[in-house]
Amino acid sequence: TGRQPGPSIQGKPKRRWRYPTRDAVTSSPAVADGVVYVGSFDNHVYAIDAATGKRKWRFATGDDVSSSPAVVGGVVYVGSLDGRLYALDAATGQERWRTRIGQVISAPTVEDGVVYVGSWDGNLYAIDARTGDERWSFATGAEVFSSPAVANGVVYGGGIDGVLHAVDAISGQEHWQRSIGSQYSSPAIVGGVVYVGSVNGRLYALEAATGETRWRFATGARIASSPAVVNGVVYTGSDDGNLYALDAATGDKRWELATGGPIFSSPAVTADTVYVGTLEGILLAVDVESGTQRWSVRIGDAVYSSPAVIDGVVYVGSDDRRLYAIGGS
Numbered sequence: 001t002g003r004q005p006g007p008s009i010q011g012k013p014k015r016r017w018r019y020p021t022r023d024a025v026t027s028s029p030a031v032a033d034g035v036v037y038v039g040s041f042d043n044h045v046y047a048i049d050a051a052t053g054k055r056k057w058r059f060a061t062g063d064d065v066s067s068s069p070a071v072v073g074g075v076v077y078v079g080s081l082d083g084r085l086y087a088l089d090a091a092t093g094q095e096r097w098r099t100r101i102g103q104v105i106s107a108p109t110v111e112d113g114v115v116y117v118g119s120w121d122g123n124l125y126a127i128d129a130r131t132g133d134e135r136w137s138f139a140t141g142a143e144v145f146s147s148p149a150v151a152n153g154v155v156y157g158g159g160i161d162g163v164l165h166a167v168d169a170i171s172g173q174e175h176w177q178r179s180i181g182s183q184y185s186s187p188a189i190v191g192g193v194v195y196v197g198s199v200n201g202r203l204y205a206l207e208a209a210t211g212e213t214r215w216r217f218a219t220g221a222r223i224a225s226s227p228a229v230v231n232g233v234v235y236t237g238s239d240d241g242n243l244y245a246l247d248a249a250t251g252d253k254r255w256e257l258a259t260g261g262p263i264f265s266s267p268a269v270t271a272d273t274v275y276v277g278t279l280e281g282i283l284l285a286v287d288v289e290s291g292t293q294r295w296s297v298r299i300g301d302a303v304y305s306s307p308a309v310i311d312g313v314v315y316v317g318s319d320d321r322r323l324y325a326i327g328g329s
Helices: none
Strands: 013-020 030-032 035-039 044-049 055-060 070-072 075-079 084-089 095-100 109-111 114-118 123-128 134-139 149-151 154-158 163-168 174-179 188-190 193-197 202-207 213-218 228-230 233-237 242-247 253-258 273-277 282-287 293-298 308-310 313-317 322-328
Touching: 013 293, 030 070, 030 308, 035 075, 035 313, 035 322, 044 075, 070 109, 075 114, 084 114, 109 149, 114 154, 123 154, 149 188, 154 193, 163 193, 188 228, 202 233, 233 273, 242 273
Parallel strands: none
Antiparallel strands: 013 322, 030 035, 035 044, 044 055, 070 075, 075 084, 084 095, 109 114, 114 123, 123 134, 149 154, 154 163, 163 174, 188 193, 193 202, 202 213, 228 233, 233 242, 242 253, 273 282, 282 293, 308 313, 313 322
């Protein structure tokens, strides 16, 4: 949903540390038990101490890692463009299993002992989280970049085929499908409604049970940013350079903020602040109620990575080959 558990940054933003990798960091960080897990285009998955920025371990895959890790039960699940999904021990980085499912940019979602993930081979997969065995696969019409969401026994996911699919989490049988345009945006599910953006420049609110449209909101360009839905408000970025806040029930616009650059990054929302990155290399903090910019920090290059906010610190990756930790003064 994009809701972040930690408090907002207090005072002026200040860089705590930055960790250098050997290539772009478009993967979005996951933070668990004081460790930041993230992938890099240098073919590695990293575990970084959240307090110090020191590396705990790194794991080499056979190609770029832009998939964002999921950390569940002491295991890191992450995909690679080498065509494999990996399960790694969160403490040591040792491989538990790998399974070949085609090139993976999609971030895994783990629910009830099953890993759900999309692949460039056009399938949504359900993989046993303990063994790596395939439980089922569902064929979409084309590559799947976005990350699936799971709610009430249903997996929601889509790709370049332009269709959002609702698939039974146990059997892999399709419940419904809805043509909404190609999706880089990943769905958020709140209160029986699926919120998702499209390359056609629209954000959709669909009935989770049927796929019927509740409302849709048009921006000026592609929506690759995944929506955050918090306290009855939907926050999303757009390639038109704006950050939007919409009423979750009606789709009416509450505010918009011109950010100065396209937004691929997905918003992270604390109690009073929205954090998001832009392709102009800016990390923004925005008031949730008014849409007023609180502060901005220039990161070294384009920010595709989505921020994580934990204990008053924002963690985010950049195309400048670094992972950043930004705290308060």
